[in-house]
Amino acid sequence: MKKGLFSKLVATFAVIIAVSFIITAAFLSYWFESYYFEQRKGQLETESQFISTAAEQYLQGNVSPDKINETLTYIGNYLSTYIWLVDNYGYVYAVSDSEHKALIGTQIITKELEELRLGHTVEKREVYQNIFKGPVHTFEIPIFSKGIFKGSMLLHTSISELREPLKRVYEIIWMSAILAIVVSCVVIYYLSQRIIIKPLEQINYVADKISKGEVDKRVSIESKDEIGTLARSFNSMADSLEAVEKNRREFISNVSHEIRSPITSIKGFIGGILDGVIPKEKENYYLSVTYGEIQRLTRLVNDLLDLSAIEAGQFRLRIEELDINEIIRLSVIKFETKIREKGLKVDVLMQDDELYVAADKDRITQVVTNLIDNAIKYVGEGGTVRISTKTKGDKALVSVFNDGPSISKEDLKHIWDRFYKADKSRTTKLSTGLGLSIVRSILTQLGEDVWIENKEPQGVKFVFTLKRI
Ligand SMILES: Nc1ncnc2c1ncn2[C@@H]1O[C@H](COP(=O)(O)OP(=O)(O)O)[C@@H](O)[C@H]1O
Ligand SMILES: [Mg+2]
Structure with a gap:
């Protein structure tokens, strides 16, 4: 990963820098060349005065041909x-370089004579085969004597010679481009290491550890940029993973714990009967105790299966129109024996005979049964249980109240948790601690609310909502 990202960054930057340097260099050299030629032109035009004077002298017959050639050689070298x-007809009569002597007497220009006659300087690039090695830059400057056109001087400079000083400039430009690329590669290397690559490596490392089960590992990146945001999201993802993992461990240990105690007692009693430790006449009693434990196990397993099915969303809810008052009445009847045994006073208070809601009948029956079961289980002997329904807007409120000690703040926090039992000593035989989890899961799936209120002077009230039709 390190190499990939780094080389991509470097390649991108190098290309950007190279392109910008090429553009800059192209502009610079274009500008430089024109500037340079302009300068040259200025220089030659100034110096042309001397040549003009020399030419005039010659044309007036004051100077010999050798002398004029000599003068030209001198100025040309300079x-x-x-x-x-x-x-004025374009015929050569003097040259600065003895090699070009052969040209004397030949007509070298015709076309430009018009221009020159008008006093204009002509500038051109030309290739004189067999005379110059490469192309030359030529200025043709007219010569006037007392206002009369007397011909012209041709000043040739070899282009490669002209470019010689420019070469140095190009060299400097390209050297600095290469230097800039090298320096920026180094800078990019350090910056990308610090800003991107190291943090990514850390996240990668921690992700790897977490996937191997070390869910408590976190990344420590504090930067305020996108990488920092990624690190924070990553850490919060790790937090929830850790929570899930903790939950799973607790769940397994709870289930094992719940299953172990009935199995231990079943094993003990049946073992006792088999080895004859338990006397024959007591066998029936212990078998019925064992039977009770098996029932408890069955209930536990059924509750667990229900809960996991509800939480996994495997129960397809069959929403129908149902009379919640009727469901409550039927549920209460199921508890008749228990109510009588405990000598409870049960009130059922309803606004109307019928209250129609949209819900899943089996699931709602389960909710109502669980809540009434709790109320009866946790109310004292001869206590009061009150079940009521009323309407509020488009909702129906169902409440199950029982008198008895209120639930402590600490218990209120955990009462909906799986396997949570407030009074651990008293309730173990009869409870699994799953009832309220099931109640809440069902109501959550239906999109309804459930809550608990402690009542004055004493008592506990569970309330849930349903959608009215
Ligand atoms: N009506 C109630 N009055 C007092 N405590 C209650 C009541 N309902 C539930 N609780 C407390 O909440 C705990 C969890 O209830 P629940 O999930 O139904 O499990 P279980 O009924 O198997 O104990 C109970 O163990 C009990 O301590
Ligand atoms: Mg219960």
Whole structure:
């Protein structure tokens, strides 16, 4: 990963830098060349005065041909240029370089004569085969004597010679481009290491650890940029993973614990009967105790299966129109024996005979049964249980109240948790601690609310909502 990201970054930057340097260099050299030629032109035009004077002298017959050639050679060397003088018909009559002597007497220009006659300087690039090695830059400057056109001078400078000083400039430009690329690679390397690559490696490392089960590992990146945000999201994801993992461990230990105690007692009693430790006449009693434990196990397993099915969303809810008052009445009847045994006073208070709601009948029966079961289980002997329904807007409120000690703040926090039992000593035989979890899961799936209220002077009330039709 390290190499990939780094080389991509470097390649991108190098390309950007190279392209910008090429563009800059192209502009610079274009500008430089024109500037340079302009300068050259200025210089040659100034110096052309001397040549003009020399030419005039010659044309007036004051100077010998050798002398004029000599003068031209001198000036030509000084300006590092080749000078040819032509008359008003374009015929060469003097040259600065002895190699070009053969040209004397030949007509070298025709076309430009018009321009020159008008006093304009002509500038051109030309390739004179067999005379110059490469292309030359030529200025043709007219010569006037007392206002009369007397021909022209041709000043040739070899282009490669002209470019010589420019070469140095190009070298500097390209050297600095390469230097800039190298420096920026180094800078990019350090920055990308610090800002991107190291943090990503850390996240990767921690992700790997977490996937191997070390869910308590976290990344420590504090930066305020996108990588920092990623690190924080990653950590909060790890938090929830850890919570899930903790939950799972607790669940397994709870289930094992719940199952172990009935199994231990079943094993003990049946073992006792088999080895004859338990006397024959007591066998029936212990078998019925064992039977009770098996029932408890069955209830536990059924509750667990229900809960996991509800939580996994495997129960397809069959929403129908049902009379909640009728469901409550039927549920109360199921508890008749228990109510009588405990000598309870049970009130059922309803606004109307019928109250129609939209819900799943089996699931709602389960909710009502669980809540009434709790009320009866946790109310004292001869206590009061009150079940009521009323309407509030488009909701029906169902409440199950029982008198008895109120539930402590600490218990209120955990009462909906799986396997949570407030009074651990008293309730173990009869309870699994799953009833309220099931109640809440069902109501959550139906999109309804459930809550608990402690009542004055004493008593506990569970309330849940349903949607009215
Ligand atoms: N009506 C109630 N009055 C007092 N405590 C209650 C009542 N209902 C539930 N609780 C407390 O909440 C705990 C969890 O209830 P629940 O999930 O139904 O499990 P279980 O009924 O198997 O104990 C109970 O163990 C009990 O301590
Ligand atoms: Mg219960």
